[in-house]
Amino acid sequence: MSDIYVIKDHSVENRLFLNRIVAAFIAIILLTSGLIVRLIYLQIVGHEHYSSLAKDNSIKIVPLVPTRGLIYDRHGKVLAENTPSYSLELIPEQISNMDDTLLRLQKLLDIPNEKIEQYQKLRKRQKRFASTPLLLIMNDEELAKFAVVRPYFPGVDIHTQLVRHYPYSNLASHVIGYVGRINEEELKDLPIAEYRGSTHIGKLGIEGSYENELHGKTGYAEIETNVQARLLNTLNEVSPEPGANLYLTLDIDLQKMAYDALGTFNGAVVAIDIKTGGVLVFASRPGFDPNPFVVGIANDAYQALQSSENQPLYNRALRGLYPPGSTIKPFIALAGLEYEAISPKQTILCPGYYQIPGVSHQYRDWKKGGHGSVSLNRAITESCDVYFYRLAAALGIDHMHSFLQKFGFGEKSGIDLVGEKSGLMPSREWKLARKNQAWYPGETLITGIGQGYYQVTPLQLARATATLANKGKVVTPFLVDKVVSAHGARPGHELRDYTIPLKPDNVNTVIEGMINVVHSAHGTAKGINTNISYQIAGKTGTAQVLGIKQNAKYNEKDIDFKFRDHALFISFAPADDPKIAVAVIVENGGHGGSVAAPIAGQVIKQFLQENNEN
Amino acid sequence: MKTETRHEQFEPPSILGNVLRKLHIDIPLFIGLFLTSLLSFAILYSAGSQEMDILMRQAGRVGLAFLLMTVLAHIDPYQFKRYSTLLFGMGIFLLIAVLIMGQIGKGAQRWLDLGFFRFQPSEMIKITTPMMIAWYLAEHPLPPKSKQLLIAAILIVIPTLLIAKQPDLGTALLVASSGAGVLFFAGLSWRFIVAIVVALASLTPIIWHFMLGYQRDRVLTFLNPEADPLGRGYHIIQSKIAIGSGGIYGKGWLGSTQSELDFLPESSTDFIFAVFAEEFGLFGCLGLLILYLLIIARCLYIAAQAQDTFSRLLAGSLAFTFFVYVFVNIGMVIGILPVVGVPLPLISYGGTSIVTLLAGFGILMSIHTHKKFR
Numbered sequence: 001m002s003d004i005y006v007i008k009d010h011s012v013e014n015r016l017f018l019n020r021i022v023a024a025f026i027a028i029i030l031l032t033s034g035l036i037v038r039l040i041y042l043q044i045v046g047h048e049h050y051s052s053l054a055k056d057n058s059i060k061i062v063p064l065v066p067t068r069g070l071i072y073d074r075h076g077k078v079l080a081e082n083t084p085s086y087s088l089e090l091i092p093e094q095i096s097n098m099d100d101t102l103l104r105l106q107k108l109l110d111i112p113n114e115k116i117e118q119y120q121k122l123r124k125r126q127k128r129f130a131s132t133p134l135l136l137i138m139n140d141e142e143l144a145k146f147a148v149v150r151p152y153f154p155g156v157d158i159h160t161q162l163v164r165h166y167p168y169s170n171l172a173s174h175v176i177g178y179v180g181r182i183n184e185e186e187l188k189d190l191p192i193a194e195y196r197g198s199t200h201i202g203k204l205g206i207e208g209s210y211e212n213e214l215h216g217k218t219g220y221a222e223i224e225t226n227v228q229a230r231l232l233n234t235l236n237e238v239s240p241e242p243g244a245n246l247y248l249t250l251d252i253d254l255q256k257m258a259y260d261a262l263g264t265f266n267g268a269v270v271a272i273d274i275k276t277g278g279v280l281v282f283a284s285r286p287g288f289d290p291n292p293f294v295v296g297i298a299n300d301a302y303q304a305l306q307s308s309e310n311q312p313l314y315n316r317a318l319r320g321l322y323p324p325g326s327t328i329k330p331f332i333a334l335a336g337l338e339y340e341a342i343s344p345k346q347t348i349l350c351p352g353y354y355q356i357p358g359v360s361h362q363y364r365d366w367k368k369g370g371h372g373s374v375s376l377n378r379a380i381t382e383s384c385d386v387y388f389y390r391l392a393a394a395l396g397i398d399h400m401h402s403f404l405q406k407f408g409f410g411e412k413s414g415i416d417l418v419g420e421k422s423g424l425m426p427s428r429e430w431k432l433a434r435k436n437q438a439w440y441p442g443e444t445l446i447t448g449i450g451q452g453y454y455q456v457t458p459l460q461l462a463r464a465t466a467t468l469a470n471k472g473k474v475v476t477p478f479l480v481d482k483v484v485s486a487h488g489a490r491p492g493h494e495l496r497d498y499t500i501p502l503k504p505d506n507v508n509t510v511i512e513g514m515i516n517v518v519h520s521a522h523g524t525a526k527g528i529n530t531n532i533s534y535q536i537a538g539k540t541g542t543a544q545v546l547g548i549k550q551n552a553k554y555n556e557k558d559i560d561f562k563f564r565d566h567a568l569f570i571s572f573a574p575a576d577d578p579k580i581a582v583a584v585i586v587e588n589g590g591h592g593g594s595v596a597a598p599i600a601g602q603v604i605k606q607f608l609q610e611n612n613e614n
Numbered sequence: 615m616k617t618e619t620r621h622e623q624f625e626p627p628s629i630l631g632n633v634l635r636k637l638h639i640d641i642p643l644f645i646g647l648f649l650t651s652l653l654s655f656a657i658l659y660s661a662g663s664q665e666m667d668i669l670m671r672q673a674g675r676v677g678l679a680f681l682l683m684t685v686l687a688h689i690d691p692y693q694f695k696r697y698s699t700l701l702f703g704m705g706i707f708l709l710i711a712v713l714i715m716g717q718i719g720k721g722a723q724r725w726l727d728l729g730f731f732r733f734q735p736s737e738m739i740k741i742t743t744p745m746m747i748a749w750y751l752a753e754h755p756l757p758p759k760s761k762q763l764l765i766a767a768i769l770i771v772i773p774t775l776l777i778a779k780q781p782d783l784g785t786a787l788l789v790a791s792s793g794a795g796v797l798f799f800a801g802l803s804w805r806f807i808v809a810i811v812v813a814l815a816s817l818t819p820i821i822w823h824f825m826l827g828y829q830r831d832r833v834l835t836f837l838n839p840e841a842d843p844l845g846r847g848y849h850i851i852q853s854k855i856a857i858g859s860g861g862i863y864g865k866g867w868l869g870s871t872q873s874e875l876d877f878l879p880e881s882s883t884d885f886i887f888a889v890f891a892e893e894f895g896l897f898g899c900l901g902l903l904i905l906y907l908l909i910i911a912r913c914l915y916i917a918a919q920a921q922d923t924f925s926r927l928l929a930g931s932l933a934f935t936f937f938v939y940v941f942v943n944i945g946m947v948i949g950i951l952p953v954v955g956v957p958l959p960l961i962s963y964g965g966t967s968i969v970t971l972l973a974g975f976g977i978l979m980s981i982h983t984h985k986k987f988r
Binding site: 029035038041046051 | 622665712743755756757798799801808811855856857858859860861862891895896899900903911914917918923926930934937941944945949950
C-alpha cells in the first residue's frame with residue numbers, strides 16, 4: 001500500500017513512553033497536592049470558621065414560601081383563595097417508636113390504612129428531622145381529640161398552613177384548574193431555587209397556565225438553629241414576594257347560569273366579549289370538584305372520575321372536538337358571496353335531495369320533500385341543506401378550506417390556557433397526507449353542511465362567531481384581564497387582532513339570515529325571540545354522532561341516548577351592535593333549535609341586562 | 615515453558631492467589647479496588663440516611679461490575695485491538711441514535727432502554743475512544759506526525775461533541791481527556807501541549823457562547839457561590855461547611871450533621887466526598903487520596919510493563935482518566951473547580967459509572983496478565 005516503509009524504532013518509543021509515564025505521575029502528584037493544600041485550608045485553617053457555621057449553632061438558609069396569588073372573576077368574586085387549614089405532622093427523629101405511634105394515632109383519629117401507607121412512603125423521601133404531614137386537613141373534631149392527648153405524642157404536632165380552596169367547586173373547575181403536590185416529573189424542570197419549600201404547583205387551567213405569575217418569588221431567611229433544628233435567631237431575611245392576583249374576564253354568575261342551563265346534559269358553553277376577545281363564560285359540563293386534588297385525591301375517587309362515562313375531567317370547551325353541523329353554514333354562505341359563487345337574490349330549487357351529475361347517490365336534506373325555491377337568506381333561516389350542497393359544489397373544497405381557516409377553524413385560538421386543541425379543517429392536502437387518498441366530490445358536499453372530517457372546539461365556534469359579528473375583525477380570546485402584583489398591574493395577555501378583508505354588504509346579508517333564524521316565523525331557533533328588546537343573530541346545528549344509511553330513517557326515540565345527535569347553536573347579540581358571542585354544544589341533545597338555542601338565549605339575556613344597568 | 619516455571623516460583627503459593635491468577639486478576643489492583651468499594655458502602659450507608667435497600671442495590675451493581683471486570687480480564691488484549699474500530703463505530707452510532715431518539719421524545723435522553731437495564735452509549739464510548747485512538751496511533755511510528763494528530767483530534771472531538779449535546783458535560787470532559795491521555799502517552803510534543811492549553815484558554819469566550827443556560831449558571835455559581843445561596847451556590851457553600859467542619863480527625867462514621875441538614879439531594883452521588891470529609895476529616899481524605907494514588911500507580915506500572923504500543927497507550931490513558939475522575943469530582947466538591955456532573959469514582963452511588971470504571975480495570979488486568987514473553 002504505502003510506498004515508503006517507516007521503520008518503528010522500538011527503543012526510542014520505549015524511552016519516550018517511560019518518560020511520559022514518569023511525567024504523568026509527577027503531574028498527578030502535583031495536582032493531588034493541590035487538592036491536599038485546599039483540604040488543609042478548609043479543614044485546618046478554616047476549621048473553626050466552618051465549625052461555628054456547622055456545629056451546635058448552625059446557620060441554615062430556609063426558604064420563605066410566597067403566598068399564592070388569588071384569582072378573581074370580572075366582578076371581583078374570588079374563584080381561588082388560600083384558606084387556613086390544620087395538618088397533623090410528625091417528626092420521625094423525635095419519635096422513638098414510629099409503628100406504635102402511628103397505630104395509636106390511627107385508633108384515635110380513625111385514619112384509613114391508605115393514608116398511613118401514603119405517609120410511610122412520604123417519610124422515606126424526607127430527612128429524619130423534617131416535619132412530615134400525616135393528615136393534611138383536620139376537622140374540628142379531630143383537632144379537639146388530638147389536643148387532649150397531645151402530651152402523650154412527642155414529635156407529633158398540629159401545623160397551620162394556607163391551603164388552596166375553590167369556592168365554586170365544579171362550576172369552573174376546567175378554567176381555573178387546580179394546584180396539586182409537585183410530582184417528580186415536574187420537579188425535573190422546575191427552577192430549584194424558586195421552588196425550594198413550595199409543595200404545590202398549578203396543574204391545569206389558569207392555575208397551570210399562569211403558574212409563574214401566581215407562584216410569587218421565594219424569599220429566604222438565614223437562621224441560627226440548635227442541634228434539634230429549633231430556631232434560635234434570625235440573622236438575615238429576604239421577604240418572599242407574594243404571587244400576583246389575577247383578574248379574569250370570566251363572569252362567574254353568567255358561568256353558573258350557563259352551567260345550570262345545560263341541565264343533565266354533557267356539553268359546553270363559551271361566551272366571548274366581541275369587542276375585546278375576553279372570555280365571559282367557559283363552561284364544560286360535567287365539572288368536577290377541584291378541592292380534593294389540592295390535598296391529594298384518594299385513589300378510588302380519582303379512578304371514578306377518570307373512568308366515568310361522562311368524562312368530567314375533560315375540558316370540553318377547550319378540547320372537545322365536534323363536527324360543526326349546520327353552524328358552519330353562515331360561514332360557507334359568506335364564502336360563497338365573497339368568491340362570488342352566488343348572489344344574494346339568486347334562488348335555487350330544493351327538491352329535498354341533491355345529486356352529483358351522473359351519480360345515483362342522493363344527498364338528502366333534513367326536510368323531507370324539500371324547501372322549494374330558496375334564496376340565501378332563506379337557506380340560512382331554514383338551514384336548507386340542498387342549497388349548501390350546491391354552493392359547496394360551486395365553491396370547491398380549496399376555497400372553503402382557505403376561507404374557513406381565516407376564521408380560525410383548524411387552528412388554535414391562542415387563548416391563555418394550556419392544552420388547547422387545534423381541531424381539524426379538512427382539505428385536499430390533509431386527506432392526501434393523512435389518509436393517502438384523493439379528495440372525493442361527495443366530501444366537498446358534506447363539508448358544505450358541516451359534516452365529514454371537521455373537528456371544531458366550542459371555543460373555535462365562539463371565536464368564529466365573534467369574528468363574523470365583528471365584520472371580519474379576528475380577536476384572540478383570553479381569560480386573564482389583569483395581573484396585579486406588588487409591582488403594579490399589567491394586562492394578562494397581548495392584544496393580537498387582525499381583520500379579514502370582507503365586503504360589508506356580504507356580511508350584512510349573512511347576518512340578516514342569522515337574525516331570521518331567531519326572529520322569523522320559519523327560523524330554526526324562533527323559540528328564543530320572546531320577551532327581548534334586542535335582536536339575536538344565530539344559527540342552529542345538529543351534528544351526527546351516528547352515520548345514517550341511505551334510505552334509513554333517523555328516529556330519535558329508537559336510538560340509544562349516547563348515539564343521539566349533538567345539538568349546537570352559535571349566536572351573537574345585539575345584532576345591530578354586537579357585544580357578546582355565544583357558542584353552545586349539547587352532547588346528544590338532539591336539535592340545536594330546541595335544546596342549545598335556549599341556553600344561549602338565557603346567557604345573552606342575563607349579560608345584556610347586567611351591562612345595560614351599568 | 616521455562617518462563618512459566620520461573621513465574622510460579624516467585625508468587626506466594628496461596629490458593630486464593632492461584633484462583634485469582636487463573637481468573638487473570640491482578641492482585642494488587644484487585645485489592646485496591648476491593649478496599650475502595652468497601653469504603654464506598656460505609657460512606658453510602660451514612661450518606662443515604664442509613665437505609666439498607668440503597669446499600670443492597672449498590673452492592674448488586676458493584677457485584678455485576680466486578681463480574682464484568684473478570685470477564686474482560688480474560689479476553690486477550692489483542693482482541694480489544696482487533697475490534698477497536700468496530701466498537702468505536704458502534705458507540706458513535708448509538709450516540710447518534712440516542713440523540714435522535716431524544717429529539718423525537720422532545721427531551722434530553724442519554725440512554726437506550728434495553729428492557730432489563732438502561733444502556734448509556736456515552737459510558738461505552740469512555741472506553742472505546744481511547745481504544746480507537748490507541749489503535750490508530752499504534753499503527754504509526756511514535757511520536758505521531760501532524761496528520762495523525764489531526765485525525766486523532768477529530769476522533770476525539772466527534773464523541774465529545776455528541777455527548778456534550780445530550781447534554782452531559784461531565785462525561786464529555788472524561789471522554790475528551792481519555793483521548794487526550796492517549797495523545798500524551800504517545801509522545802505529543804510539549805510545544806504542542808502548551809499550544810493547546812493556550813488555544814483552549816483563548817477559546818473560552820466561544821465555549822461560553824455555546825453553553826446551555828444551566829451550564830453557564832454552574833460556572834457563574836462556581837465563581838461566586840454566595841450570589842445564589844438558595845440555588846446552585848447552596849451546594850458549594852454547604853459542601854465547604856461540611857468539609858471544613860470535619861477538621862483534622864472528622865466527626866466519625868455516621869457523625870455527619872451537615873448532610874442531615876437538608877443539605878444536598880446529591881449527598882450520596884456527586885457530593886459524597888463532602889460527607890466523607892466531614893466524617894473522616896483530613897486524615898481520612900489523605901487516606902482516600904493515597905488509596906486512589908496507589909490504584910493509579912499500579913495502573914501506570916501496568917502501562918509501563920505492557921508489551922505493545924496499543925496496550926501501553928490504552929493502559930496509560932485509562933489510568934490517566936481515572937485520575938481525571940478523582941480530580942474533577944473532589945475539585946468541584948471542595949470548590950476549586952466548577953460543578954460538572956462527575957461522580958467520585960468507585961464511591962458515588964449509581965451503577966453506570968462503576969460498571970464502566972471496572973470494565974476499564976478489567977482491560978488493564980487483561981493487558982497485564984496476557985503477556986506473551988517476559
